[in-house]
Amino acid sequence: MTPKPNNSTERPPIVAVLGHVDHGKSTLLDFIRKSNVVATEAGGITQHVAAYEVVHKNKRITFIDTPGHAAFSAIRARGASAADIAILVVAADDGVKAQTLEALKSIRDTNTPFIVALNKIDKPTADIARTQRMLLEQNVYLEKFGGDVPWAAVSAKVGTGVEELLDLILLVAEMEGFTGDPSAAAQGYVIESHRDQKRGLAATLIVKNGTLHSGMSVRAGRAIAPVRIMEDYSGVALEEASFSSPVQLIGFDELPNVGEEFYAYETKHEAEDARPAEAPAGSTHAAPHLLAEGEVGPFTMPVIVRADVSGSLEAIAQETEKLGDEHARVSIVQSGIGAVSENDVKAAIASNGSVVVGFNVVIDAPAFALALQHGIKIETFTIIYKLTERLEELLGERAPKRLVENTTGRARILKHFSSRKDAQVVGGKVVDGFLSRGATVRIMRRNELVGTGKLKNVQANKQDVDRIEEGREFGAQVACECEIAEGDVIEAFTSSMQ
Numbered sequence: 001m002t003p004k005p006n007n008s009t010e011r012p013p014i015v016a017v018l019g020h021v022d023h024g025k026s027t028l029l030d031f032i033r034k035s036n037v038v039a040t041e042a043g044g045i046t047q048h049v050a051a052y053e054v055v056h057k058n059k060r061i062t063f064i065d066t067p068g069h070a071a072f073s074a075i076r077a078r079g080a081s082a083a084d085i086a087i088l089v090v091a092a093d094d095g096v097k098a099q100t101l102e103a104l105k106s107i108r109d110t111n112t113p114f115i116v117a118l119n120k121i122d123k124p125t126a127d128i129a130r131t132q133r134m135l136l137e138q139n140v141y142l143e144k145f146g147g148d149v150p151w152a153a154v155s156a157k158v159g160t161g162v163e164e165l166l167d168l169i170l171l172v173a174e175m176e177g178f179t180g181d182p183s184a185a186a187q188g189y190v191i192e193s194h195r196d197q198k199r200g201l202a203a204t205l206i207v208k209n210g211t212l213h214s215g216m217s218v219r220a221g222r223a224i225a226p227v228r229i230m231e232d233y234s235g236v237a238l239e240e241a242s243f244s245s246p247v248q249l250i251g252f253d254e255l256p257n258v259g260e261e262f263y264a265y266e267t268k269h270e271a272e273d274a275r276p277a278e279a280p281a282g283s284t285h286a287a288p289h290l291l292a293e294g295e296v297g298p299f300t301m302p303v304i305v306r307a308d309v310s311g312s313l314e315a316i317a318q319e320t321e322k323l324g325d326e327h328a329r330v331s332i333v334q335s336g337i338g339a340v341s342e343n344d345v346k347a348a349i350a351s352n353g354s355v356v357v358g359f360n361v362v363i364d365a366p367a368f369a370l371a372l373q374h375g376i377k378i379e380t381f382t383i384i385y386k387l388t389e390r391l392e393e394l395l396g397e398r399a400p401k402r403l404v405e406n407t408t409g410r411a412r413i414l415k416h417f418s419s420r421k422d423a424q425v426v427g428g429k430v431v432d433g434f435l436s437r438g439a440t441v442r443i444m445r446r447n448e449l450v451g452t453g454k455l456k457n458v459q460a461n462k463q464d465v466d467r468i469e470e471g472r473e474f475g476a477q478v479a480c481e482c483e484i485a486e487g488d489v490i491e492a493f494t495s496s497m498q
Helices: 024-031 070-082 098-109 127-138 162-176 268-274 310-320 344-349 367-372 384-398
Strands: 012-017 049-057 057-065 085-091 115-121 151-153 187-196 200-209 211-213 217-220 223-226 229-232 240-242 247-251 261-264 299-307 328-337 356-361 378-381 403-419 423-435 442-444 448-460 466-471 473-480 488-495
Touching: 012 211, 024 049, 024 057, 024 085, 024 115, 024 162, 024 328, 049 162, 049 247, 049 384, 049 448, 085 098, 085 127, 085 162, 098 488, 115 162, 127 217, 127 328, 151 403, 162 299, 187 247, 187 310, 187 328, 200 211, 200 217, 200 223, 217 268, 223 268, 299 310, 299 344, 299 384, 310 328, 310 356, 310 384, 328 384, 328 403, 356 384, 367 378, 367 384, 378 384, 403 473, 423 448, 442 473, 448 466
Parallel strands: 012 057, 012 085, 085 115, 115 151, 299 328, 299 356, 356 378
Antiparallel strands: 049 057, 187 200, 187 261, 200 247, 211 240, 217 223, 217 261, 223 247, 229 247, 403 423, 403 488, 423 466, 423 473, 442 448, 442 488, 448 473
């Protein structure tokens, strides 16, 4: 087969906008697009990856907006890997923050050229010099300060510096020389995927090279879709899309993985032939931990999750892994994209007490009726941290209470004076913490427990005291059934149910 000639030509840059939550990434894009995306975001934060095209000085630029919240770190990393240029947005009134550093790491890991946008310079508390110093501490060397990282001071709110920022993007693109071959079959990345309630499985794609024509087929991993329903970022139907274009493609036979590379083929048969072999069932899961005889595992609260898009589902899974401790944890036993369904409620009934949560989705009428009939509560959320806060609250309510002991002090017995019917009189020295009158104590002999008791009285210098501190000697009456001997250690402790 004769290879097609390479018809490389200049292509528009794909730009990822990264940075800390609430540093103004979406507001910046909002100003550039002259629209009002921020007003539609739950809680004022972006919780999905979105892609848009703009024209500046007769040249196209594609922007990828990425969430700044900590829960979406994997999505941000994908945004950087799919992009040609990254914009690191840092608020001049807030400086370098946790997700700023995370975004910077993603940029460096993918070796993506980047521009720094110092945002919110219109605010009275803005301190550009301080923010520049904070970036310098992270080895970000800005132009005009001995470095080679382009930067612009901007106000996404009023538009100051935005034109200069767009000029910098075109300048970096020209220096990098991004090219594409329009005659090649399209390839690129899946940056989001979801279930359209009326039209089926859909994905947002970024075309990195080639052209996508109506009638072709697209493969992303094992997921395949015919190019029949293809739309641009604003929902306008397309017959073809060339490199750097963001498109929504509807009609996949299974939900494609976010971050997966996609490839276009002339026919569905070619796409199916290129489909990789299906992984063996369970091959991606680690072997479960087997409990030894008599060992009690942690309490596990089962959760069923429904989300609007794959990225949100991934973020929820990432955050729930952080909940709980070695005694109690959250386990997602079933998850999916789209509305909470009757099958989800049936799974909750079968698993005896599963929590059902939805993120940016509705509840099907049959699911609602079945949940009501069986007393299954379904909770829905539009903000990621509200969902995880609720799961943490439910975990605290449902986990079995356990007795937790806290040692407050230890003392070594130096002398056993006498034994009475109700108490033993001993002398000792506090070696750690403190002892107090009325405290419950353990009597330890060569690190083995010989009994428990209670401090009926404590004296220092033959005077009754309420408490004796570390390093001091004392006399005490100890009520216990075991015989206390010289050299024993008594440990004072408190216990509570948690």
